[in-house]
Amino acid sequence: MFKKLLSLVLAVLLLNVIGVKIASAASKEEKQARFAEKVKEGIHRLGVGEAARVEVTLRDKTKLKGYISEVGADNFVVVDAKRGEAATVAYPQVKQIKGNNLSTGAKIAIGIGIGVGITILVLLLIIGHEGCCG
Secondary structure, eight states: OHHHHHHHHHHHHHHHHHTOOOOOOOOHHHHHHHHHHHHHHHHHHHOSSTTOEEEEEETTSOEEEEEEEEEOSSEEEEEOTTTOOEEEEEGGGEEEEEEEOOOHHHHHHHHHHHHHHHHHHHHHHHHHHHHHHO
């Protein structure tokens, strides 16, 4: 009985040791630097121009809304489309960013999908019209 209990306890302890995750000892500055890199990559993916619309929340809780007009190594520029005001934002200042810009591939896929849908609709109308009146 004692051996069974001891083996059960050892098995549970072994599973507990296996499931332990190593804690990350990254400092706050390192985490912010990694986040700034992710922001930089996201900005580069969005691109520049009036189609690259973003909503940016900064660490000081300032909110910017507009499009990205320039992208640099250390910062990017957001232009408010309504007022035409430009704000230069350093990547580490960003707390949250939301962007929407369809890539060229996505635009082509949407266009093809619409074209196929219209073609099928026209064919169905032609076939339906011939069936009822022919």
